[in-house]
Amino acid sequence: MWAELAETGWDAIxxxxxxxxxxxxxxxxxxxxxxxxxxxxxxxxxxxxESFTEKDRQMVDDDVNEYLAAAEIPSRPQGYRWFLRVPSAYHSADAFLRDVHAAVVTAESGGPGHPAQLRPIVETVVQRFYT
Structure with missing residues (x-):
């Protein structure tokens, strides 16, 4: 099962x-x-x-890639929908994403707001779901 990610820098990290x-x-x-x-x-x-235009697409992609750059992560290729593999312990993609997001928020607990400071927290939290 796969969970589709939102088009945000947060989900890209x-x-x-x-x-x-x-x-x-x-x-x-x-x-x-x-x-x-x-x-x-x-x-x-x-x-x-209104129709979602090419300019809208470029703005979304630029925003996500600027966030990734601030986190010292390479830009992602454009033109794709992105998905996370849902661990077998989960029976719902939505529940998995809710738990991931909640765990990151709890781990940062009002701490770093800058993507470069957030990155190691997210890495630690997300890897726990796959071990």
């Missing part, structure tokens, strides 16, 4: 920390994808959907 043997990827496409937009004018919020 988790993926890196899990190691290549626990990481999977599939080619991705943004075709048909939308984003929710909220415009506030005169105190009135207007909500609508």
């Amino acid at each position: 988790i993926a890196w920390s899990a190691g290549a043997q626990n990481l999977g990827r599939l080619l991705s496409s943004d075709a048909g994808r939308t984003v929710s937009v909220v415009c506030t004018r005169g105190g009135v919020a207007e909500r609508f959907e």
